[in-house]
Amino acid sequence: MDPYECSAEYLDLMIAETWQTLAPALTEVLHAVRAKDGPVADLGAGTGRGTEAICAALPGADPVLAVEPSTTMRAVLLSRVHGIPVLRSRVTVLAEDAVRAPLPDGLRAIVALNMLGHLPPAERRALWAGSARRLAPGGALIVNLNPPAGPEHVPHTRMTAVTVGARCYEGWASAEPSGDDQVTWRMDYRVLEGGVRQSEVTVEYRWWVASPDELTTEAAEAGLVMRPAGLPELGLFTLTHRDV
Missing domain, CATH: 2.20.25 (N-terminal domain of TfIIb)
Structure with missing residues (x-):
């Protein structure tokens, strides 16, 4: 069942304010990625606000692959991509989930914001392992963690x-x-x-849910180093190969 079937009509307008802060923070993190060439993947792209921010931050990145499994969210995503000419020519939308999407090797960056909680631990580890294989030298996986970090009320x-x-x-x-x-x-x-x-x-x-320490341990098993990035309250982290 599509978890967003009943809520997709509200989500884009309700996350707009959050992205006013998140977009410039993501831009700063993307500019710090050492890899300067290769495609970029946006996993769990949702309604496309992150995809739009990626394209604005990295005007030379092509293609940008927006991965979104929800049919209802993807409808909004496709509408946004089609409605903005610069996105229409650069963004390819994939109707897949984050772990099984047919991503290419040599990715400059993989962005996975506001979606880690949808992945059970086994699929989370599969994401780390798949990212480690597909990232270009100097590339980065960018994630965020929102509270709670444990099973709390x-x-x-x-x-x-x-x-x-x-x-x-x-x-x-x-x-x-x-x-x-x-x-x-x-x-x-x-x-x-x-x-x-x-x-x-x-x-x-x-x-x-998982704590930063738990995710750091999981990522290390895949050969990735997890580091905080940007303002602490945004919960942003980059995961890179150990030699970066």
Whole structure:
């Protein structure tokens, strides 16, 4: 089942504010990557805000491969790519998941933001191993970690509110432990007009959690070194070959 089937219509506008901070931070990290040639992959590209940021940060990178398994998210992604001429000529959209996508060797960078929690530990290790094989010398895998780092309770909190026309779109989130290394997120998407609720959609999905230390150990098994990058509150990390 597509975990975004019921929520995709809300997500792009609700993550817009986050990307105002994340895009320049990603740009800085991409500019620091030592490899200067080769394609770039955006894993779990979602609605394409990260893909757009990659293309702006690296105008010479071609192609950019946007990998997104969700049909509903991919519809928004394709619309964004088609609607911006510079993206249309550079971005190829792949309807695959992060581990099984047919990526080429010699990748300058692999970007995997806001998606690690979708991968069970075995698939996470497969991502590290696949990235180690496909990265060009000096290339980097760029990931981020958002709290919680363990199976913890997260209280019901309004994460964002966006007004479009006469209506306000709210996103609320909470989480409960649902295993030794996972939580179940509950997301409530509310549409209000004049303060009156017009509709509400609730979505629940599993999210695999891990600490930076755990991920560092996993990455080392694949021959990658994990280092923090950028502002600590953004939770960005780069993974590179040991000799970089």
